[in-house]
Amino acid sequence: MIKTKNKEIYIVMYHYVREIKKSKYPNLKGLEFEEFKKQINYFQKNFNILSNDNFIEIIKSKKIPKKKSILLTFDDGFKDHYKYVYPHLQKKKLFANFYAPVLTIKNSKVLDVHKIHFILEKELNRDKILKMIFIYAKKFMGKNQDQLSLNKINTKSRYDDKKTVLIKRLLQNHLPIFYREKITNKIFSLILDTNEEQFSKKLYMKKSNIVELYKNNFSIGSHGYNHLWWGKISKTKQEEEIKKSLNYFKKIKVLNNNFSICFPYGSYNANTLKILKKYKIEYALTTNVGAVNYGNIKENLTLPRFDTNDFKN
Numbered sequence: 001m002i003k004t005k006n007k008e009i010y011i012v013m014y015h016y017v018r019e020i021k022k023s024k025y026p027n028l029k030g031l032e033f034e035e036f037k038k039q040i041n042y043f044q045k046n047f048n049i050l051s052n053d054n055f056i057e058i059i060k061s062k063k064i065p066k067k068k069s070i071l072l073t074f075d076d077g078f079k080d081h082y083k084y085v086y087p088h089l090q091k092k093k094l095f096a097n098f099y100a101p102v103l104t105i106k107n108s109k110v111l112d113v114h115k116i117h118f119i120l121e122k123e124l125n126r127d128k129i130l131k132m133i134f135i136y137a138k139k140f141m142g143k144n145q146d147q148l149s150l151n152k153i154n155t156k157s158r159y160d161d162k163k164t165v166l167i168k169r170l171l172q173n174h175l176p177i178f179y180r181e182k183i184t185n186k187i188f189s190l191i192l193d194t195n196e197e198q199f200s201k202k203l204y205m206k207k208s209n210i211v212e213l214y215k216n217n218f219s220i221g222s223h224g225y226n227h228l229w230w231g232k233i234s235k236t237k238q239e240e241e242i243k244k245s246l247n248y249f250k251k252i253k254v255l256n257n258n259f260s261i262c263f264p265y266g267s268y269n270a271n272t273l274k275i276l277k278k279y280k281i282e283y284a285l286t287t288n289v290g291a292v293n294y295g296n297i298k299e300n301l302t303l304p305r306f307d308t309n310d311f312k313n
């Protein structure tokens with residue numbers, strides 16, 4: 001557990017929050033709902049839990065409350081957030097921000113990053129998955145394992161072993177996008193033996209869920225349209241991602257003036273920041289690790305967060 005202190009704000013990031021051990025996917029890397037409830041109790045006892053509006057007031061006034069604070073953020077629009085998180089936080093009269101990519105709300109596709117999580121959940125033999133990647137890289141790209149510049153991949157990680165990181169890096173960003181999508185799809189269909197659309201409907205919140213959250217005073221923010229690495233795509237493409245997501249949220253009436261953005265994969269560059277200024281986004285969240293304090297409060301478009309795991313005992 002990290003050390004916390006007064007006059008600091010901890011933006012906490014969550015992904016999967018569900019009953020994992022008893023589920024069909026017991027090896028999924030996520031937070032058990034029981035642990036989540038304990039963590040929320042701990043936060044309630046020791047911190048101010050801020051609403052999005054509270055947080056924006058702090059950003060604007062640049063006055064950080066003396067008592068240490070928490071802002072709860074939930075990425076990727078999982079059904080978990082509707083099924084477990086939302087009723088629990090509502091019961092406790094707490095606030096949170098939800099960042100769902102538009103593609104997931106439309107409920108027909110599963111994001112590659114999540115396909116990879118479920119591949120890793122189902123097939124615990126990492127060598128077997130790597131072997132499949134190499135077989136399909138050879139088949140689709142005509143490239144052998146030794147031509148894939150594996151030595152250029154950084155396999156350091158805060159949470160995963162080297163082979164798991166290698167699988168994630170290869171399928172998330174190392175291989176050219178066209179091929180990595182093809183390879184991920186192939187391995188997902190072989191290992192999961194499921195229909196992508198059905199799987200997507202179970203995995204993600206639908207439009208009415210998002211609208212319900214918003215109507216019950218939870219905040220919705222943008223996590224882009226297609227969940228791409230913004231730092232690696234053109235300015236035009238980035239602007240399209242942001243604009244299309246804002247338009248969608250406007251259309252379903254969950255967009256107000258206090259709108260924030262959470263970068264998919266935490267990825268951004270100088271162009272991203274220009275676009276956020278143009279669209280008058282109040283603040284944006286990265287996956288850089290740290291607290292918000294007087295040292296960085298002015299950098300409202302690149303705020304750091306902590307992972308829920310950083311608050312585990």
Ligand SMILES: [Zn+2]
Nearest residue numbers: 075076264265
């Ligand atoms: Zn995400």
